[in-house]
Amino acid sequence: MKKSWQIFWHSFFWISMIAFFMFIAHNNSKLKTIDLFVTFVGYGAINISLFYLNYLIYIPNYLDKKQYGKYILYVLLAVIGIGFLKYGVGWIFHEYILTGRNGKTINFASYYISALFTSIIFILLSLLLHFTVDWFLNERIQRDLENQRLTAELALLKSQINPHFLFNSLNSIYSLAYQRADNTPDAILKLSEIMRYMLYECNDNKVDLAKELQYLQNFIDLQKIRFGENCYVDFDVDGIISKQRIVPLLLISFIENAFKHGVANDPSSPIQLKITVDDGSLQFYMHNKKHLHNRDTVGGIGLVNVKRRLKLLYPGQYHLNITDTEYTYTCELSLVL
Template sequence: MKKGWRIFCHILIWLGFIAFFASLARYSGKMTIHAVLVVFVLYGVINISAFYINYLVLIPRFLDKKKYKLYALWILATLIGFGLIKYGAGAFFKSEILMRTKGHETTFIKYFSNTLIITTIFLFLSAVLKFTNDWFLNERIQRDLENQRLSAELSFLKSQINPHFLFNSLNSIYSLAYQKSDTTPEAILKLSEIMRYMLYECNDNKVDLERELQYLHNYIDLQKIRFGDNAFINFDVTGEVTSQQIVPLLLISFIENAFKHGIANDASTPIILRIKVEDGHLFFFIQNKKHTHNRDSSGGIGLANVRRRLDLLYPGKYNLDIRDEADTYTCQLSLVL
């Protein structure tokens, strides 16, 4: 809340507070208009002054800095000082303040003790307000720091995807170039389209699911160029994908893993990839036969990355089941879009 608006709210609340109790006293018929103005307006200003001295000066200067003894001394001095100020005001307006109904004047001790109680209440209320504001402020700061930390972590995780993907794709294109394949230029063009999407089109927190699926198609096409006629993958998408959004680059690691560690050139055991969208949920399934001789220690980077991104971006909204069996590797993911 901006400072000017906050001051306006404080003034409005105090005016309402004074007007409410002054109206009750006036319509009760026991006090004259002059007495109401003295008791509720003058003493209201005095009590509110004590409130803000504690709120704006004493707590920040002493209590927040853990100078408890000094704070206690200043509170005691404030109580005595405002008690004397109130008694001086009462003596000035003796007929409205100090005189009782039977014509006897209230003693200094009794009046002073009553003012201490009222002043203590206002000091206590100011402390409650200060601690409440500080608590909410600290909570907001903690949330902001946590959001900044999560944002930095997500940026770092996302930055890992591009080099990881590029490393694997360049390996594939290098293999084609080494074989002097005529499909090398097409593979480079396909990689260029993929990198354009990764660099320029998926900078938002979420992207259109349809566009993300097109990116997956491009990646699979790039792998088919690499394998030529020996690439076998059953890729099936069902459901309404045009009106959905998803966190970008979330599914690619599973597909990369299947091509890198699986067998893609056997027609009898193709890579099976199914994506289904139903009632705002995405169901992802991929299965591949494993290369028993491929044990690349870096292969877990992508999947560890996607697990962490799911934890951060879809907390409590996803289920990931990975089954690493003797001959097959299966991943099933369901999440709320």
């Protein structure tokens, strides 16, 4: 908040409070206007000055710097001095301030103790405001730091996807080139389309679901080029996918895993991929037969990555169930779009 707005709201608060108490006192007592003015405006100005003396000078210069002895000393001196100041004002306006309802003059001790009590209340109010503002500022700083940390972590996770995917795809194309396969140029072209999507379409937090599904289809087509006629994949999409959005590159790791560790050349047990979109939610199902001799010695970067991204980007909005047996691998993901 800008300083000018802070001054405005602080002034508005104090003026409103003084006007409110003057109105209450006017309706519930026989005090004259001059009595009300001196009591609430004059003494109010003194109390408010003490409030800001503590809030703007003593707290930041002594309390925040942990100079507790100096802070207590200066506060005590201020409270004592303000007590004498209030009595001086009362003496000047003794007809309105120091004269009780019975016509007797209020003695110094009684009046001074009352003045000290009021001053201490305003000191405590300024402390309360200071600690409240500090708490909110610290909370906002912590949220900002946490958001920055999560943003940096997500950027790192996303940056790991491209090299991981490119590494696997280039291995596949290398295999085609080594075999001098005729469809090697088609594979390179398909990889180019995939990389264009990853580089230029995935910069936003979410992308159109239709584009993401087309990206998955391109990846599957690339794998079919790699395996040739002996690639068996059932990929079905049900539901209305228009106007739906999803975090980009979220499902690809599961599909990569199916081709990398699964059996894609068995017509009796094809890789099964099914995506159902209904009422703002997405159901993803994947099942594949495992290739017992195709073990990943490097590590499962992709799946660890996607699990972490789900936790960060869809907290409390997803359910992931993975069944990993000796012969099959099944993944079921329910996601609120």
